[in-house]
Amino acid sequence: MDLDAFRWLLTDAGQQLLDRAAHAYADVAGDPVAAASAVRRLEPDPDRATAALSQVQLRVRAVAKFGDDALRMYFVGDALEQATRPRIAAHRAARLAAFAPQSVIDLGCGIGGDLAAFARAGLTAAGVDLDPLRVEIARANLAALGLAGAVEVANSTQLDLSGFGACFADPARRTSSGRVFDVNGWTPSWDFVLGLFGRASVVKVAPGIPHDLVPEGVEAEWVSEAGDLKEAALWSPAMATARRRATVIPASGGLATLTEEDDPYDGATERPVRPVGGYLYEPDDAVIRAGLVTAVAAGVDGGLVDEKIAWVTSDSAFRTPFARGYRVVEELPYREKQLKAALRERSIGRLAIKPRGVQVVPEQLRKRLALSGAHEGTLVLTRVAGAGAAYLVEPI
Known part of the structure; x- marks a missing residue:
């Protein structure tokens, strides 16, 4: 999506078009061709018409992940796919807030999903991203949700982080060629991530991260929602409370967590094998x-x-x-x-x-x-x- 078109979408005229595009989309039951024709009749400028219709379509897709918030938020497709699910983001933000940092910076904030969770947890939050469009969207999402937070275009690897109480990073694991499984292909790099562990920080990673890649003193937490494994997070030694943790967020609500301290067989040379029971x-x-x-x-x-x-x-x-x-x-x-x-x-x-x-x-x-x-x-x-x-x- 064009940055200028998105900025226009935030104006009064753009908001009116967005509202009318949503009604047009509903009137044709989501038919993309009919919806595009209807929106072009409302707005002859192709970039503005496309921006409005794409936001309507993305909001419909995003409801499954963001619930009712999706109807007020703004998205780009790949960032929507990468965005943390709200209940997982809320868990992480609450856990980070328990350490009472004065502030948190989101290094690579994307469309601002985690920023919103930090703000809702009562944290003073700021975010940076290299992509000007994502920065504009993150800023708009905070405003749409009535949340405080600062967002700027910046290279996270070139920032002085000493003024922040905690850091959060979600390295990009996709390129134009697809998903990147090798940590050496992440942006920012794995070396940068390792450097973050010298301060209070948490880093979102893919759930397939090998155990032997987790540095000494860092806690690895795997998180599932409604039975589906979604992500892992690495907590720096300043915030770690275990070595390995499984956190389960049931579909019915609530949260449960398990660590090696709950395992009497942790470190044992033999595993407890027995005949199949009832x-x-x-x-x-x-x-x-x-x-x-x-x-x-x-x-x-x-x-x-x-x-x-x-x-x-x-x-x-x-x-x-x-x-x-x-x-x-x-x-x-x-x-x-x-x-x-x-x-x-x-x-x-x-x-x-x-x-x-x-x-x-x-x-x-x-x-x-x-x-x-x-x-x-x-x-x-x-x-x-x-x-x-x-x-x-x-x-x-």
Whole structure:
């Protein structure tokens, strides 16, 4: 989007067009061609018309992430994809605010999602970004949400950070060629990130970051929302309270967190493997990435089905935010031909397949099984004591 067109969008005339474009978009049920034609009839300038319609379309997309706030905010597509989900941003801001820094600077603030969370947490927040359009959007978003904060165009690697109580960074992990998995390709660089850990700071990173890349004294926190692993954050030694943490934000609300201090097997040479009991537990992906599966096992008075597999088993039923629980209905044959016969015998026509530690593609297996019947079920395919195993289970 053109910067001048966006700035015009913030004027009274631009706001009127934006409102009328939203109604036009709704009137044609989101049809992009019809909506574009309608908006061009309202505004002949192509840049202004495109700016207004693109904001309407992006706001509709953003509702899934930002809720009602999206209807007041401004976006660009790639920045919307990269923006932190609000509940995760709120958790991070609250945790940072607990250290009571006098101020926080967001190094690479994008469209200002994290800046808004910092402001809502009562922090004095400032943001910088290299992209003038994103800076303008971040500034507009703070104003639209009624929040305080300063935003400027600047290179974060050339700033004097000594005047800020804490730093937050979300290095860009995408280029024109796509996602960057090597930390040496981040912007700002990994060396810059390492330098931030000498002061109070938190850095958002991809959840696949290897454990051995986390510096000594830095806490790695993996965060999931509604069962989906979304990101990891590295907390500098000045703010770290653990080595590894899994934070789970359920769809129903609230928050739960787990660290190595909750794991009696942390550092043990042997993992607690035991026979499959009456219940199976599927740890949240944040727990798995944090290496805290045995903490879940301890929490449900159970153990692992296999030393290298992230399935927990117990003789008792528990409800835990850190894992999905299932009652084991029965063990079924693992070999495909016998498994197919067993499922048909039980009239199972709809089957959720949960493989772990085995080379199975659920969609392909489901097609080969050619299921038919009035019942539905959940099938766990995994390895127990090194051998393939199949269990028919039901959620608890």
